[in-house]
Amino acid sequence: xxxxDSGRMADVLAPLGYVMTASPEAADMVILNTCHIRExxxxxxxxxxxRLREVKAARGAxxxxxxxxxxxxxAQAEGExxxxxxxxxxxxxxxxxxxxxxxxxxxxxxxxASRAGRKGARxxxxxFPVEAKFDELPAETASQGPSAFLTVQxxxxxxxxxxxxxxxxxxxxSRPVADIVAEARRLAGAGARxxxxxxxxVNAYHGAGGDGRDQGLGNLVRALADIEGVERIRYTTSHPxxxxxxxxxAHGDVEALMPFVHLPVQSGADRILEAMNRGHGVxxxxxxVDRLRAARSDIALSSDFIVGFPGESDAEFExxxxxxxxxxxxxxxxxxxxxxxxxxxxxLTGQVPEPLKxxxxxxxxxxxxxxxxxxxxxxxxxxxxxxxxxxxxxEGQLVGRTPHMQAVHVAARAENLGRVVPVQLTKxxxxxxxxxxxxxxxxxxxxxxxxxxxxx
Ligand code: SF4
Numbered sequence: 384x385x386x387x388d389s390g391r392m393a394d395v396l397a398p399l400g401y402v403m404t405a406s407p408e409a410a411d412m413v414i415l416n417t418c419h420i421r422e423x424x425x426x427x428x429x430x431x432x433x434r435l436r437e438v439k440a441a442r443g444a445x446x447x448x449x450x451x452x453x454x455x456x457x458a459q460a461e462g463e464x465x466x467x468x469x470x471x472x473x474x475x476x477x478x479x480x481x482x483x484x485x486x487x488x489x490x491x492x493x494x495x496a497s498r499a500g501r502k503g504a505r506x507x508x509x510x511f512p513v514e515a516k517f518d519e520l521p522a523e524t525a526s527q528g529p530s531a532f533l534t535v536q537x538x539x540x541x542x543x544x545x546x547x548x549x550x551x552x553x554x555x556x557s558r559p560v561a562d563i564v565a566e567a568r569r570l571a572g573a574g575a576r577x578x579x580x581x582x583x584x585v586n587a588y589h590g591a592g593g594d595g596r597d598q599g600l601g602n603l604v605r606a607l608a609d610i611e612g613v614e615r616i617r618y619t620t621s622h623p624x625x626x627x628x629x630x631x632x633a634h635g636d637v638e639a640l641m642p643f644v645h646l647p648v649q650s651g652a653d654r655i656l657e658a659m660n661r662g663h664g665v666x667x668x669x670x671x672v673d674r675l676r677a678a679r680s681d682i683a684l685s686s687d688f689i690v691g692f693p694g695e696s697d698a699e700f701e702x703x704x705x706x707x708x709x710x711x712x713x714x715x716x717x718x719x720x721x722x723x724x725x726x727x728x729x730x731l732t733g734q735v736p737e738p739l740k741x742x743x744x745x746x747x748x749x750x751x752x753x754x755x756x757x758x759x760x761x762x763x764x765x766x767x768x769x770x771x772x773x774x775x776x777x778e779g780q781l782v783g784r785t786p787h788m789q790a791v792h793v794a795a796r797a798e799n800l801g802r803v804v805p806v807q808l809t810k811x812x813x814x815x816x817x818x819x820x821x822x823x824x825x826x827x828x829x830x831x832x833x834x835x836x837x838x839x
Contacts, residue, residue, distance in 0.1 A: 384453060384581050387415045387532040388478060392454065394523050395484045407438050414486070419456035422721045423562075425464070428457050432469045439471070450491060451761035452475065454481060456551035456586055460725070462509040462577040472825050476508040478552055482519035512552040517562065523569060529772045529801040530784075531575035535563050535603065536582030537592065541622065543649075544660045544728040545689065545720065548583050557582075557590035560598050571612035571785055574801055577770050577784075578607065579617040584631055586621040601629030608639040614803050615770060615786075619645045620687075622660045626671045635678035641786045642679050643713070646671070647687035649704030653803055655692050659728070665706060683713035683758065683787045690747055691720045691740030694733035700743050713758040713787055715751040719744050755776060759789060759811040766821045769806040773800050790815040 391415060394405055403769060407413045417428050431504070432451070452474035453465055459477035466475055472644045473491045474601070476484070481772040484719040514650045517534075540544075569579055572827055582588060585600065592598040598606075604616055616639045623646060646668075652655050653664045675682050688707075690700060699807055707715075719740040722729035769791050781795040793806050799820070806818040 384532070384534060384537075384583070385416050385418055387534050387581055388455070388481065389414070390527065390532075391519075391520055391521065392481050392484060394521050395482060398521070399485055400507060401487065404744070405436060408442075410684050411448065412452065413438075413511055414452040414454050417453060417655045419551055424457050425461050428453060428461075428465070430469060432465075432472065432634070434484070436469075438472055443579060450488070450507065452476065453480070454545065459509050459551040460547060462507050465501045466505050466507055467745070470505070472505065474508075476506070477509050477510075478761050479516055480508040482516045483512075499662050501607045507784035512536065515558075517558050523566065523643065524572035527575060529574060529770055530577040530579065531570045532581050533566055533570065534558070534581045534642060535600075535618075536585050536588045538691070539583045539804035540587075541584065541624075541662065544658065544731075545692065545723065547726060547728055549725045552583055552726060555584060555587055556595075557588050558824065559591045560603055561593060561608055563590065563603065564610065565670040567607050567613060569611050571610055576801060576803060577615035577617065578613055580604075580607075581619065582722065583620065584619045584625060585621050586625040586627070599627055600625075601627070601631075601632035602636055604630070604633045605658050605718050614639060617643065617788075621646055622795060623648065623668050623671055626675075631671075631674050631678050632761070634675060641788075642682045642686070643786065643788045644675060644682060645685045646675075647689075649687060649689050650692060650695070652695070655695055655699050655702075658678045658694060659689075659692060659829055660730070660764065665702065669709065681745045681786075685714035686710075686712055687790070688715060688717040688747060688751075690736035690743040693720070693731035693735065695720075695735055695743075703747065704750060707747070707754070712751060712754050712759075713789075714755055717744060717751060755814075756811065758787075761806050761817055762787070762789065762816065763811055765810065766805050766823070768803045769793060770803045771795060771801065774800070777802075785816075793818050793820060794817070795820055 389833055401412065406409050415428060415431055418424060424464050434449055439449050443447065450473045453472055455478055456477055458465065458475045462475045465472055474487050476487060476654050487508060537558045538555045540555045541550045542549050589597040589598040589601060600618060607613055607616055622645065648668050649659055649661060651665055656664055672684065688703060693723060734832060769787045770782040771781040771784050771793065775782045775792050779794055781793050781800060783793060785791060791806055805823055806817045806823040807821040808816050810817040
């Protein structure tokens with residue numbers, strides 16, 4: 384979502400004459416668009432700000448005009464602290480206020496021009512404005528290439544006890560269907576063949592349709608699938624609680640909706656899921672997986688896991704291992720629990736010792752890694768549609784993705800860039816596959832995926 388937001392910030396600043404530049408040394412303005420999810424996020428921002436301060440100083444008198452801004456969730460959560468510890472920062476703004484960037488830039492300019500401004504100028508905008516940010520944004524100016532992001536939903540009302548998102552992105556908000564369709568048309572017109580719908584709780588989407596009634600993500604996907612040029616639709620990140628019948632049905636009958644779902648489960652123990660305030664249990668998660676597979680047999684799953692949540696016992700961790708074995712994941716992201724200041728779990732008793740967390744994570748990652756390898760190996764020999772998205776490291780090579788999100792290195796001419804082409808998968812590499820362009824699409828994709836499920 385930050386990649387998408389950064390592009391929209393560039394759109395907002397374009398009328399002021401700003402264009403993207405490759406390095407901070409050449410920039411009139413640097414915006415650090417930050418994420419608060421990973422550990423020590425704030426410290427990383429301060430260390431990057433220290434580097435930017437040196438860049439600014441090295442430019443001497445010309446550097447005085449350079450603006451430094453901090454955006455995103457760290458700005459939202461640590462705004463006051465940033466202005467205190469880094470007074471050379473000109474603008475600090477949260478993820479819900481970037482449509483106001485031109486106004487903030489103008490305010491810095493005015494303050495600098497005034498006598499008081501010579502000592503520094505700061506703008507802090509970390510409120511959640513009532514007006515909808517998306518209504519204020521201009522149409523996108525930059526093409527995102529063959530695979531594009533499109534934010535359809537933001538914010539979260541779920542308040543998982545380990546997570547900062549509800550505090551930094553605010554309450555759930557869904558954009559109207561018509562606005563999303565219009566943006567998707569523009570993206571397709573600019574060459575996007577795949578659109579990934581974004582939202583912190585993307586399947587909690589409930590935007591107003593043409594008749595004024597709320598529509599779920601399943602209906603939104605159906606509307607987008609009708610757009611000429613849109614060949615692939617994905618969405619992330621979804622919550623098990625919001626995996627409704629309409630979306631599951633869409634997986635069964637919308638061909639453009641890719642057979643790959645990122646569905647975070649976090650833990651395989653009911654007591655831990657309750658302590659996390661996830662709002663579902665293990666059985667419920669497994670039922671959703673079964674329903675998805677019943678709707679589309681070649682569906683592959685990825686997930687997020689947190690090990691060592693406060694109070695997690697050996698038996699509860701084994702529950703996570705058992706769930707992984709039972710489901711079989713094509714990919715996954717797994718982390719040791721680490722407290723986020725201000726979240727309820729940060730102050731829970733029973734914090735798990737670091738060495739135990741590390742040991743559990745190593746075991747889980749070993750299992751997940753084996754599953755991913757097995758999934759990729761089971762795909763070898765199949766001929767599948769691959770969207771070629773970018774050039775590879777080697778001359779004459781393009782890199783794309785299969786319907787199951789596997790990265791594939793393909794020997795292909797540059798004119799194939801941006802196209803969906805049949806590729807025979809020839810070899811499984813660490814974290815990716817190699818393939819060759821084939822004459823026609825085979826029927827092996829579904830077989831490969833269903834074989835991949837039996838790998839635990
Ligand atoms: S549902 Fe996702 S974004 Fe919302 S609080 Fe839980 S982990 Fe965070």
